[in-house]
Amino acid sequence: MGTLLLQAILSGLLNGGVYALVSVGLTLIFGVLGIINFAHGALMMLGMYVSYWLFVLYGVDPYVSLIASALGLFGLGVLLERLLITPVLEAPEHNQLLLTLGVALVLENLALFLWSPDPRTLTVSYLDFAPMVGGVMLSPPRLIAFGVSVALTVLLYAFLHRTDVGKAIRAVSQEREGALAVGINIQRIYALAFGIGCACVGAAGTLVAPFYTIDPYVGGIFVITAFVVVVLGGMGSYFGALLAALLVGLAESVAAVFIPAAMKQIVIYVIFVLVLLLRPQGLFGPGRG
Amino acid sequence: MPLLALSGVTKTFGGLTAVKALSFAVEEGEIVGLIGPNGSGKTTVFNLITGFLAPDGGDLTFAGRRLVGLKPHQICRLGVGRTFQLVQPFHRLSVLDNVRVGAFRGTADPRQATAVAEAILEEVGLAAKKAFLPPSLTLAERKRLELARALATGPRLLLLDEVMAGLTPTETAEMIAFIRRLHRRGLTLLIIEHVMQAVMALSQRLVVLHHGEKICEGPPQEVARDPQVIRAYLGEEAASA
Amino acid sequence: MRRWLSRLAWLLVLVPCLTLPLYVGQYLAHLAVMVLFFAYLGVAWNILGGYAGQFSFGHAAFFGLGAFTSTLLHLHWGLSPWLGMLLAGVVGVLVGLFCGFLSFRYGLRGPYFALVMLAFAEMLRLLFETWMAYRYPLGLPIPLQGTSLAAFQFRDKRVYYYVVLLMLAGATALCAWLARSKTGTYWQAIRDNEEAAEALGVNAFAYKLLAMAISGGLTAMGGTFYAQYFLTLEANEVFGVQISVEILLSAIIGGAGTVLGPLVGALALQLLAEATRVYVRAFSGFDLMVYGAILIVVILFLPQGLLEGLRRAGLALRRAAGAA
Numbered sequence: 001m002g003t004l005l006l007q008a009i010l011s012g013l014l015n016g017g018v019y020a021l022v023s024v025g026l027t028l029i030f031g032v033l034g035i036i037n038f039a040h041g042a043l044m045m046l047g048m049y050v051s052y053w054l055f056v057l058y059g060v061d062p063y064v065s066l067i068a069s070a071l072g073l074f075g076l077g078v079l080l081e082r083l084l085i086t087p088v089l090e091a092p093e094h095n096q097l098l099l100t101l102g103v104a105l106v107l108e109n110l111a112l113f114l115w116s117p118d119p120r121t122l123t124v125s126y127l128d129f130a131p132m133v134g135g136v137m138l139s140p141p142r143l144i145a146f147g148v149s150v151a152l153t154v155l156l157y158a159f160l161h162r163t164d165v166g167k168a169i170r171a172v173s174q175e176r177e178g179a180l181a182v183g184i185n186i187q188r189i190y191a192l193a194f195g196i197g198c199a200c201v202g203a204a205g206t207l208v209a210p211f212y213t214i215d216p217y218v219g220g221i222f223v224i225t226a227f228v229v230v231v232l233g234g235m236g237s238y239f240g241a242l243l244a245a246l247l248v249g250l251a252e253s254v255a256a257v258f259i260p261a262a263m264k265q266i267v268i269y270v271i272f273v274l275v276l277l278l279r280p281q282g283l284f285g286p287g288r289g
Numbered sequence: 290m291p292l293l294a295l296s297g298v299t300k301t302f303g304g305l306t307a308v309k310a311l312s313f314a315v316e317e318g319e320i321v322g323l324i325g326p327n328g329s330g331k332t333t334v335f336n337l338i339t340g341f342l343a344p345d346g347g348d349l350t351f352a353g354r355r356l357v358g359l360k361p362h363q364i365c366r367l368g369v370g371r372t373f374q375l376v377q378p379f380h381r382l383s384v385l386d387n388v389r390v391g392a393f394r395g396t397a398d399p400r401q402a403t404a405v406a407e408a409i410l411e412e413v414g415l416a417a418k419k420a421f422l423p424p425s426l427t428l429a430e431r432k433r434l435e436l437a438r439a440l441a442t443g444p445r446l447l448l449l450d451e452v453m454a455g456l457t458p459t460e461t462a463e464m465i466a467f468i469r470r471l472h473r474r475g476l477t478l479l480i481i482e483h484v485m486q487a488v489m490a491l492s493q494r495l496v497v498l499h500h501g502e503k504i505c506e507g508p509p510q511e512v513a514r515d516p517q518v519i520r521a522y523l524g525e526e527a528a529s530a
Numbered sequence: 531m532r533r534w535l536s537r538l539a540w541l542l543v544l545v546p547c548l549t550l551p552l553y554v555g556q557y558l559a560h561l562a563v564m565v566l567f568f569a570y571l572g573v574a575w576n577i578l579g580g581y582a583g584q585f586s587f588g589h590a591a592f593f594g595l596g597a598f599t600s601t602l603l604h605l606h607w608g609l610s611p612w613l614g615m616l617l618a619g620v621v622g623v624l625v626g627l628f629c630g631f632l633s634f635r636y637g638l639r640g641p642y643f644a645l646v647m648l649a650f651a652e653m654l655r656l657l658f659e660t661w662m663a664y665r666y667p668l669g670l671p672i673p674l675q676g677t678s679l680a681a682f683q684f685r686d687k688r689v690y691y692y693v694v695l696l697m698l699a700g701a702t703a704l705c706a707w708l709a710r711s712k713t714g715t716y717w718q719a720i721r722d723n724e725e726a727a728e729a730l731g732v733n734a735f736a737y738k739l740l741a742m743a744i745s746g747g748l749t750a751m752g753g754t755f756y757a758q759y760f761l762t763l764e765a766n767e768v769f770g771v772q773i774s775v776e777i778l779l780s781a782i783i784g785g786a787g788t789v790l791g792p793l794v795g796a797l798a799l800q801l802l803a804e805a806t807r808v809y810v811r812a813f814s815g816f817d818l819m820v821y822g823a824i825l826i827v828v829i830l831f832l833p834q835g836l837l838e839g840l841r842r843a844g845l846a847l848r849r850a851a852g853a854a
Contacts, residue, residue, distance in 0.1 A: 105822025
C-alpha cells in the first residue's frame with residue numbers, strides 16, 4: 001500500500017505538471033480575451049499529431065518537433081483569433097462559447113476525417129525503459145514532460161512579468177480601458193495572447209505524445225481537466241493555475257488508488273462543482289467581498 | 290407614520306464608507322429630492338432601499354414593514370418602484386413587452402397586462418413606438434420607457450434615479466410636468482437629480498448627502514442657502530476645475 | 531380574408547405533416563422522426579436556454595436519466611414505458627430543480643452555469659458507465675417484442691413518427707402559450723437583464739427554477755422516446771457531451787428564444803447531416819465537421835439564428851417587390 005500510494009503521488013504530480021502547461025494557456029486566453037476556449041483540447045490534439053507525423057514520416061524526435069508544434073499552433077492561434085474570435089468579442093458569452101465549440105468540432109472531425117479514428121502511439125526508443133527507484137517506477141518521458149512543462153510555465157510567467165510585451169498583455173487583462181489609453185495596440189495583444197495560449201497547449205500535446213494514445217478526441221479529457229484547474233486556480237491567475245494543476249493531478253491519481261479507475265474523474269468533477277459553487281474566485285483568489 | 294423611513298443606515302465597501310448613519314423619512318404624498326455631489330452615495334441609498342444592497346447597520350421601513358433582508362422583487366411587491374441611473378431595458382423585448390413585465394405584478398392575465406401596459410405607454414407618449422425594440426429608441430424615449438416600466442408595477446413610492454440627465458430643455462420640461470401629474474395622482478416620489486433647476490422646482494423637501502452623510506435637510510430655498518451645502522458643491526467644482 | 535388565409539396556411543402545414551407516413555417508406559420515416567425528435571429536444575432546451583437565458587451545456591443529464599428511468603422500470607418491474615415516460619418526466623423535473631437550486635442559489639451565471647451543467651452530465655455519465663459495467667457488462671437486455679403498444683415498441687417507424695409528432699406538438703404548444711404568458715415574459719426579462727427584472731417584482735430565482743424543471747422534465751421524456759426508438763442504451767451515449775451539443779444546436783441554429791426556431795434548426799441540421807452521411811459516407815466525422823462549420827458561420831453571420839435570417843430575407847424580398 002505504501003509504495004502504491006507513493007507511486008500514485010509521483011504520477012499525480014507528474015501529470016499535474018502537464019495540466020499546468022495546458023491550463024496556463026487556457027487561463028491566459030481567459031484573462032486577456034475573457035473567452036472560455038472550448039477548442040483548447042482539440043488544439044492539444046493537433047499538437048500531438050504534429051509530433052506524431054513528423055516522427056513517423058521524417059523521423060523527427062518529438063523533443064525537437066516540440067518547437068514545430070508550438071510555433072505551428074501559435075500561428076494557427078493567431079489566425080483563429082483574427083478570423084473568428086475578434087468578431088465575437090462583444091457578443092454574448094454563450095455565443096463565444098459556441099464559436100469555440102464549433103472550432104473544436106471542426107478540428108476534431110477534420111483529424112478524424114484525415115487520420116481515421118485509429119489510436120496511435122509514438123514510442124521514443126531511447127527512453128523506452130523504466131527504472132525502479134525505491135519500489136517506485138519512473139517513466140522517463142513522463143519525467144521529461146513534467147520538467148519541460150513546469151519550465152515552460154515558469155518561462156511564460158517570467159515573460160509576462162519581465163518583458164514589455166508581457167507587461168502589455170497583463171495590462172490588457174487587468175485594465176482594458178487603461179491599456180487603450182496608454183496606446184497599447186489591443187488587437188495585436190489579443191492575437192498574441194491567443195497565439196501563446198495555443199502554443200502552450202500545442203507544446204503540452206507534444207510532451208504527452210510519447211506516453212499517451214493519440215486519437216482525434218483525446219483532447220476532450222484534457223480540456224475538462226484544464227477547466228477544473230483554471231477555475232480552481234482562480235480564472236486568469238497563472239500561479240494559481242500551476243498550484244491547482246499539481247493539486248488536481250494529485251487528487252485524481254491518489255483517488256484512483258481507493259476507487260475504481262473509471263470513477264477517478266468523478267473526483268475532479270466533484271471538486272469542480274464545489275469550487276464553482278462555493279469559491280468561484282478560486283482556491284487561491286481573494287475571499288468573497 | 291412616514292411611508293419610508295431610514296434610521297442610522299450604514300453601508301461600507303471594503304474599507305470605504307459609502308453611506309454613514311443616514312436617517313431621513315418620506316411622508317405619503319411628498320416629493321423628496323436626494324441631492325449631493327458625485328460619489329456622495331445617492332445611488333447606494335436607492336440600492337439599499339430596493340434591496341439590491343444589504344445595509345451593514347441601521348434600519349429601513351416601508352409603510353411600517355422592515356425592508357432589511359427582503360429581496361428586490363419582494364420590495365417591489367410591497368409597492369416600491371425604481372428606475373436605474375443607466376437605463377436597463379430588456380433589449381430583446383418590444384417596448385410594449387418591456388412594460389408588460391411591470392404590469393404582470395398586478396395580474397397574471399396576459400390580456401389585462403397588455404391593456405395596462407398600453408395605457409401607460411399612452412400616458413408617457415410612447416404608444417406609437419410600442420412595437421419597437423429599445424435599442425432603436427432615443428435616450429429620452431428610453432428614460433420614459435424606464436419610467437413606464439416602473440409605473441406599471443403600480444407603486445406607492447417611486448424612486449427616480451436621474452431621469453432627466455442628458456435630456457434637452459424641452460424634454461426636461463415635459464418630464465417635470467409628467468412627474469407633477471403623477472404626484473397629483475397621489476404617488477409619493479423620491480428623486481435623485483443632478484439637474485438642479487428640476488429638482489428645486491419639483492421637490493417639497495431636499496436631503497443633501499456629502500461623502501455618504503446627510504449634511505442638510507429642508508425646503509429647497511433653505512437648503513440652497515446652507516453654507517455647508519454650498520461648500521460641498523463648490524468644493525467639488527474646485528476639485529474638478 | 532386574412533383569417534381564412536392563415537387557416538389555409540395551417541392546413542397546408544398540418545395535412546402533409548399528418549399524412550406523411552402514408553406516402554413515405556421506412557427510410558424517410560426515420561429521417562422525419564429524427565427531425566421531429568431533435569426539434570422536440572430543441573424546444574425543451576429552448577425554454578431554459580432561449581427564453582430564460584440560462585445556457586445549459588449538459589442537457590444530456592436529463593436525457594440520459596429519462597432513458598434509464600423508463601428502461602430500468604420496464605426491465606425490473608415490467609412497468610409500461612408509457613408510464614415510464616411520465617416518471618422520467620418527474621425525474622427530470624426533480625433533477626432540474628436540484629441542479630437549478632444548487633446553481634442559482636450560488637448565483638452561477640453565463641459560462642459558469644454552462645460548465646456546471648456539463649459537469650453534472652459528465653458525473654452522471656461516469657456513474658452510469660461504471661454501474662453498467664458492473665451490473666450489465668453485456669449491455670441492457672431490453673426484451674424485443676416486435677410491435678407492442680403496451681411495451682412502446684413498434685416495428686414500423688411510422689408509428690414512432692406519430693408519437694414524436696404528438697410530443698413535438700405538445701411541447702411547442704406549451705412553449706408558445708408560455709411565451710405570451712406572465713411566466714414567459716418574466717423569463718425573457720430575466721434573460722435580458724436580471725437586475726431590472728428583480729426591480730420590477732420578478733422573483734428571478736423561482737422563475738429560473740421553474741424553467742429548469744420544465745426543460746429538464748421535457749428533455750427526460752425525450753430520453754424515454756430515444757430508448758424506445760433505438761431499443762439500446764449506452765451510458766456514454768445518452769449522457770455524452772455530443773447529445774448535449776446536439777440538443778442545443780437545433781435551438782441555437784434555428785433561433786433561440788423563438789417558438790419555431792428549434793423546428794427550423796432541427797430540419798436544417800438533420801437534413802444536412804443526412805446529406806453528408808449519404809454523399810460522403812466513406813469518411814466518418816464529416817457530418818460533425820460540417821455541423822461545426824455551420825455553427826461557426828451562424829454565430830458569425832446570423833447570431834439570432836436561421837429563422838431571423840429567413841425573416842430578414844422575406845422583408846428584403848417584400849421591399850424589393852414593393853420597389854419594382
